[in-house]
Amino acid sequence: MTAPKVALAPTAARTGVWVGIAAITMMFAAYTSAMLVRQGDAPDWTSIHLPGILYFNTLVLILSSGAYVAGQRRLLAGWQAGGTVAPEGIRWLHLTLGLGLLFVAGQGVAWTQLAAQGVFLASNPASSFFYVLTGLHALHLLGGVCGMLYVFSRLRKSARGAVAPPAGAVDAMGLYWHFMGVLWIYLLGLMALRL
Amino acid sequence: MQDTPAGAHAHAPPQGFLRTHVFSLDHKVIGKQYLDLALVAVLTGMVLSWLMRLHLGFPATPIPGLGKIAPTGAPAGVITPEYYLSLMTMHGTIMVFFVLTTAPFAGFGNYVLPIQVGAEDMAFPRFNMMSFWVTFVGFVVLICAFFVHDGPPISGWTAYAPLSAVGGDAGPGLALGQTLWAVAIAIFCVGQLLGSLNFIATTLDLRTKGMSLMRMPLSTWAWFITSVIGLIAFSVLLPACILLILDRVAGTSFFIPSGLVVSDRLQPHAGGSPLLWQHLFWFFGHPEVYIAIVPSFGIVSHVLPAFARKPLLGPKVAIACMVAVAALSYMVWGHHMFLSGMNPVSATLFSVPTLIITIPATIVTLLWIGTVYGSKLRFTTAALFCLGFVSVFVSGGISGFFLAQPSLDIYLHGTYFVVGHFHFVMAVAAMFGIFAGVYFWFPKMYGRMMNETIGKVHFFLTFIGVYCIFMPMHYLGFAGNVRRYSAFTDDYMKSSLPLHQFITIAALFTGAVQLLFLWNLFRSRFKGEPASDNPWEATSLEWSTSSPPPFDNFGGRHMVVHNGPNEYGTPGARDYIMQTDPAKA
Numbered sequence: 001m002t003a004p005k006v007a008l009a010p011t012a013a014r015t016g017v018w019v020g021i022a023a024i025t026m027m028f029a030a031y032t033s034a035m036l037v038r039q040g041d042a043p044d045w046t047s048i049h050l051p052g053i054l055y056f057n058t059l060v061l062i063l064s065s066g067a068y069v070a071g072q073r074r075l076l077a078g079w080q081a082g083g084t085v086a087p088e089g090i091r092w093l094h095l096t097l098g099l100g101l102l103f104v105a106g107q108g109v110a111w112t113q114l115a116a117q118g119v120f121l122a123s124n125p126a127s128s129f130f131y132v133l134t135g136l137h138a139l140h141l142l143g144g145v146c147g148m149l150y151v152f153s154r155l156r157k158s159a160r161g162a163v164a165p166p167a168g169a170v171d172a173m174g175l176y177w178h179f180m181g182v183l184w185i186y187l188l189g190l191m192a193l194r195l
Numbered sequence: 196m197q198d199t200p201a202g203a204h205a206h207a208p209p210q211g212f213l214r215t216h217v218f219s220l221d222h223k224v225i226g227k228q229y230l231d232l233a234l235v236a237v238l239t240g241m242v243l244s245w246l247m248r249l250h251l252g253f254p255a256t257p258i259p260g261l262g263k264i265a266p267t268g269a270p271a272g273v274i275t276p277e278y279y280l281s282l283m284t285m286h287g288t289i290m291v292f293f294v295l296t297t298a299p300f301a302g303f304g305n306y307v308l309p310i311q312v313g314a315e316d317m318a319f320p321r322f323n324m325m326s327f328w329v330t331f332v333g334f335v336v337l338i339c340a341f342f343v344h345d346g347p348p349i350s351g352w353t354a355y356a357p358l359s360a361v362g363g364d365a366g367p368g369l370a371l372g373q374t375l376w377a378v379a380i381a382i383f384c385v386g387q388l389l390g391s392l393n394f395i396a397t398t399l400d401l402r403t404k405g406m407s408l409m410r411m412p413l414s415t416w417a418w419f420i421t422s423v424i425g426l427i428a429f430s431v432l433l434p435a436c437i438l439l440i441l442d443r444v445a446g447t448s449f450f451i452p453s454g455l456v457v458s459d460r461l462q463p464h465a466g467g468s469p470l471l472w473q474h475l476f477w478f479f480g481h482p483e484v485y486i487a488i489v490p491s492f493g494i495v496s497h498v499l500p501a502f503a504r505k506p507l508l509g510p511k512v513a514i515a516c517m518v519a520v521a522a523l524s525y526m527v528w529g530h531h532m533f534l535s536g537m538n539p540v541s542a543t544l545f546s547v548p549t550l551i552i553t554i555p556a557t558i559v560t561l562l563w564i565g566t567v568y569g570s571k572l573r574f575t576t577a578a579l580f581c582l583g584f585v586s587v588f589v590s591g592g593i594s595g596f597f598l599a600q601p602s603l604d605i606y607l608h609g610t611y612f613v614v615g616h617f618h619f620v621m622a623v624a625a626m627f628g629i630f631a632g633v634y635f636w637f638p639k640m641y642g643r644m645m646n647e648t649i650g651k652v653h654f655f656l657t658f659i660g661v662y663c664i665f666m667p668m669h670y671l672g673f674a675g676n677v678r679r680y681s682a683f684t685d686d687y688m689k690s691s692l693p694l695h696q697f698i699t700i701a702a703l704f705t706g707a708v709q710l711l712f713l714w715n716l717f718r719s720r721f722k723g724e725p726a727s728d729n730p731w732e733a734t735s736l737e738w739s740t741s742s743p744p745p746f747d748n749f750g751g752r753h754m755v756v757h758n759g760p761n762e763y764g765t766p767g768a769r770d771y772i773m774q775t776d777p778a779k780a
Contacts, residue, residue, distance in 0.1 A: 012318035012400040019392045019426065026430035030478075034438065034471055038449060042466035122446035125466060132441070 011168035017175045024140060028133075028183065032190060035129045039194060046124040048195055050188075051113045057106035058188055064099035065181045067092050068174050075155075075170055085159040090152075096177065097148050100141060107138050126195045133187050141180050147173050208746045218328075220320035221746065225327050226306025227640065232331060233298035233629075236289050239338075241706050243286040250274040252692075252699030254682035268346055268367075277367045279681030280349035284368075285340070287352030288376065290622065291483065292383050293334050298629045299490035300425070301330070301390050304418035307636060308394060310737040311415045313403025313754040315747045318396035322389045330386035337379035340372040348373040351679070353480065356450030356472035357462075360442040364458040377439045384433035387425050394422035403736075405756030410774065412735045412760040413507065416514050417493020421486055424521050428482040435475035442467070470535060477528035484621050485524045488588075491628020492517055492559060495581045497760070498635045499563055501733040502578035503570035504770055506761040508562045516555035516562075523552040533601045534608050542601040549599040556592060560585060575731075576650030580631035583658050584624055590662075591620025594669060609679075612672020615665045623661045630654075633716070638730050642742045643723030649715045653708060660705025667694050734773045735760045 039045050071092025078086030111134070114120075114127070121131045151173045154166035209215045219225060249258055250273075257272030268278030309317055317323045340347040348368040350359040354376065363370030398419040402411070411419075438449040442464070450472045451464035492513075500507045507513065529537065529545030563585050572578060594616040598604050607613060630653075637645050676683070676691045683691050729738040736756070740749050754775055762772035 012396045015396040015400050016319060016322075016392055019395045023388050023392070023426050023430045026427050027434050030431040030434040030475060034434070034449065034475065037471050037474070038466075038468055041468040041471070044448075044453065044466035121441070122448075125448065128441070128447040128449065132438070136437075 011172065013168050013172035014175060017172045017179075020176065021179050024179070024183065027136075028187070031129070031133060031136075035133075035190075035194065038125055038129070042125055044124060046126055048114070048119055048124075048126045048130060050130075050191060050195065051110040053106055053110050053113065054188060057103050057110070058184065060099050060106060061103045061181045061184055064096045064103065065178050067095040067099060068177050071096060072170055072174050075165075076167060079165045079167060084161075085155050085165070090155060093148070093152070093155075097145065100145055100148070100177075104138050104141060104145075107134055110134070130191060130195055133191065137180070137184055137187055140183075144173075144177050144180055147176060218324060220316070220324050222305050222309050222317045222320070222323060223640075223744065223748075225323050226302055226304070228327050229297050229302035229305055229330070230633075232327075232334060233294050233302055236293035236297070236334065240286050240289040240294060241709070243282045243289070245703060245706055246274065247279060247282050247286065248699040248702040250279060250681060251683070252696040254684055265346075274681065276681040277349055278346070280351070280679065281347040281368050281372075283679065284349055284351050284354075284376075285337075285347045288337060288380070289334075291352055291487070292380065293330075293337075295487035295622065295625045296387065296425075296483070297330065299494065299625055299632065300418065300421050300486060301326070301387070303414075303494070303629075303632045303636065304394060304421070304490065305390075306640060307737055308415050308418050309397055309401070310740065310744060310748050311412050311735055312398060312401060313406050313736050313749070313756065314397060314401035315749070317393045318401055319393050323393050326386045326389035326393065328386075329382055329389065333379045333382035333386060336375055336382060340368070340375040340379075343371045343375065345370045345372055348376045350376075353476055354439070354472075355476075356439070356442075356469045357452060357455055357467070358457070360439055360450045360467075360472070361455065361457055361462050361464070362443060364460050364462070374440065374443050377436050377443065381433055381436035381440065384429040384436065387429045388433070391422040391426040391429070394418055395426065398422075403754045403756060406736075406774075409511070410756055410759045412493075413496035413510060413513060414490075414493035417489050417491075417496070417517060420517050420521050421489045421493075424482045424489065424524060425486050427525065428479040428486065431475060432479035435472065435479070438475075439472065470532075473532050473535060474528070477531045478525070480531060481528045482521075482524040484617075485520055487621050487625045488628070489517055489520065491584060491625050491631075494628045494632045494635070495563060495584050496559075497735070498577050498631050499566050499581045500761060500763050501635075501731050502573040502575055502581075503567050503763070504573070505566055505570045505764050508565040510759075510761055513559050513562050516559040519555040520552060520559075523548050523555070527552060530599060530601075530604070533604045539601070546599055546601055550596070553592065553595065553599075556588075560589060560592075574651075575634070576645070576647055576654055577631045577634035577731075579651060579654040580627050580634060583654060584627035584631060586658075587619050587627060587661065588624040590666070591616055591618075591624060595620060606675075607672055609677050610672035611668040611676045611678050614678050615668030615672060618665045618668075619661075623665065630657075630712070635731065636737070637716075637719065638726030639737055639742050639744070641720050641723070642726050643719050643721075644726050644730065645719040645723060646715050649711055653711045653715065656708040656711075657705060660701055660708060663701035664698050664705060667698055670694070729773075732769075732771055734758070734762055734771050736774055739773060739775050 071089045074086045074092060075089035078084065078089060119127045121128055151166065151169050154163060154169050157163045158165050209219060209221070216224065246258060246261065255273065258269065259272065261269040262272035265278060268275055268281060305323065345363060346368045349366050350369065350373060358365040358369060359373055398415065441447045442449050442451055448464035448467040450469055451462060451467040452469060453465040455462040455464065496507055496513055526548040527545055529541060530549045533542055594612065598607060598613065598616060634645055634650055671691055671694060674691065676688065683689065683695060726742045728740065728742050736754055739754065756774045757778040758772050758774050758776060760774055764770055765772050
């Protein structure tokens with residue numbers, strides 16, 4: 001039996017994600033420059049103490065990326081061996097999704113901790129940027145969760161033989177998910193240094 | 196690049212009215228929806244400009260019916276200064292965002308780009324549909340500002356902080372009206388980002404076999420370059436709008452400085468930077484000029500050779516010029532801020548690239564003129580609008596030289612000179628590009644020809660009209676006539692009134708001429724002469740399929756491209772070679 005042809009070449013989906021990454025990078029570059037200008041301009045800048053849980057959340061997001069890589073490898077290996085959707089690949093992707101949701105929940109805990117200290121969105125410029133940056137990152141990550149649910153639906157259809165193996169979608173989704181991790185590490189560094 | 200069916204259709208032919216005409220995934224339907232939205236928007240914007248012009252020309256004369264429509268803004272039909280600013284804000288916002296961005300870029304680009312690259316649809320049809328409907332919602336939210344209790348905002352299309360950020364204390368329309376404005380523009384940004392993403396992915400990945408980048412028509416190049424400009428520009432305006440909304444509704448202080456007293460009230464904000472808004476806005480705002488005009492560069496570069504029956508002069512140079520303009524557009528935003536008290540060294544740093552950007556713009560203009568020079572031009576309406584585009588673009592561009600110099604700009608920036616300049620170079624030039632596109636692609640879109648006689652009358656009257664409107668504004672500006680004032684009735688300004696009255700009459704006349712266009716547009720849609728597949732004897736892929744094209748664009752055929760789009764004036768029985776014809780020997 002010949003192995004089904006699995007498209008590994010760059011796809012429009014991958015290009016689309018790269019373009020999306022460019023747009024998101026530009027957006028956060030705008031926030032970064034706004035923050036630097038605002039900080040340089042203002043006598044009222046009051047630094048905030050970043051909640052420690054953010055570092056735990058960072059670890060969770062890095063692990064989620066690792067889980068995605070593991071899942072993607074198993075899925076591709078399964079397809080290239082001529083099989084169908086590898087169940088262990090799906091399990092790794094489920095783990096990715098779970099860790100992603102855990103990250104967002106952890107961010108929620110960080111917001112709650114700050115709020116308990118009386119630090120809200122409008123308390124001072126540093127807290128405003130903290131909530132804006134973390135909130136919008138979480139929103140983009142939830143976009144990734146939606147993308148992941150779409151990938152699961154394609155995988156289910158593929159397992160039934162209804163569609164071809166969605167290698168392009170899995171690849172593009174992985175690119176986006178890893179970017180979310182890289183973006184978060186950048187934001188954490190920025191906030192640790194400047195807030 | 197695909198070697199097989201370009202962009203194999205990700206969705207089946209639609210069933211039912213809603214899926215076919217409303218929530219369609221077909222790029223052709225979405226392109227038409229964008230053009231229809233732009234038509235509604237331009238008519239709205241034009242009516243607003245008439246109201247402004249009537250008031251400027253005849254400040255004491257009541258406008259019939261307006262007192263009933265806007266009893267607060269125009270008691271007894273006479274527009275108040277505040278309402279004048281509202282009309283100006285809404286006119287600018289509607290025209291820049293919902294006409295000059297949607298029609299030449301999203302409208303024509305959606306309809307034509309996939310066909311020109313030989314694809315069956317856009318790369319992401321669902322995102323494409325979302326792009327239109329998100330934009331539509333943005334338009335509805337903006338229009339809602341007319342119906343809220345304090346009316347539309349008065350802060351101009353640039354919405355300068357801090358007055359746009361502090362709320363109702365700053366004046367009429369700056370409470371809910373301004374919030375609606377910011378939300379509408381944020382929504383619009385999302386729509387255009389989805390559109391840009393589609394344009395870029397489709398151009399890079401869905402080109403059919405043989406369609407190398409250098410074989411793409413100049414119009415597709417222009418839409419591609421515009422989508423890259425838009426991707427960056429709207430990615431900055433969106434965060435700016437989010438921060439503005441937070442200042443307005445969540446009590447943050449991104450743009451509101453300490454100790455600001457407005458309407459005798461100390462504003463409960465501190466430490467924000469009003470200049471930060473200007474930087475973020477103009478980092479988007481100047482590239483926006485090119486988002487409006489570069490698609491017209493492409494349309495003119497695509498349409499002119501078809502009627503000159505000559506290849507475009509220097510197509511690679513034209514592409515390089517468009518890329519250069521796009522890159523430079525991100526280095527010049529500060530020239531809108533010469534009056535903000537910036538360091539003279541910074542002003543010079545923004546002035547130099549502003550002057551440099553005129554070089555690629557001039558080169559591409561010379562290429563158009565060189566293409567027409569010595570040709571046997573077929574004087575169709577589309578060709579006339581291309582020539583008109585070159586004329587108004589040059590007229591508006593020349594006044595740009597003056598404004599690029601900080602010392603001159605300080606005098607001219609707040610005057611009608613700027614109004615004349617940007618209307619010529621951005622608004623009218625882009626509109627002429629849109630008209631050229633409509634007259635050129637209408638037969639492909641609807642399978643019928645527009646009436647050429649009415650079209651030519653439309654062109655000549657419009658061409659004369661726009662010069663009568665905008666050329667005198669340059670003289671008014673030189674004379675120190677300030678802009679944004681609702682009436683010039685004080686003694687020292689009274690001498691400008693006759694010229695304002697002339698401009699008002701010219702504006703009403705030119706607006707009325709557009710009824711000819713509307714009549715031609717709607718009548719031809721149903722009763723125009725049937726169009727052949729290639730009525731203009733043009734070369735690119737959209738002319739290799741039926742008029743209008745079938746659902747999958749090429750009726751199941753897989754187009755293979757052998758030639759560039761520029762093969763006009765060739766020897767033989769036919770003076771052109773289509774892109775799908777066998778390769779030249």
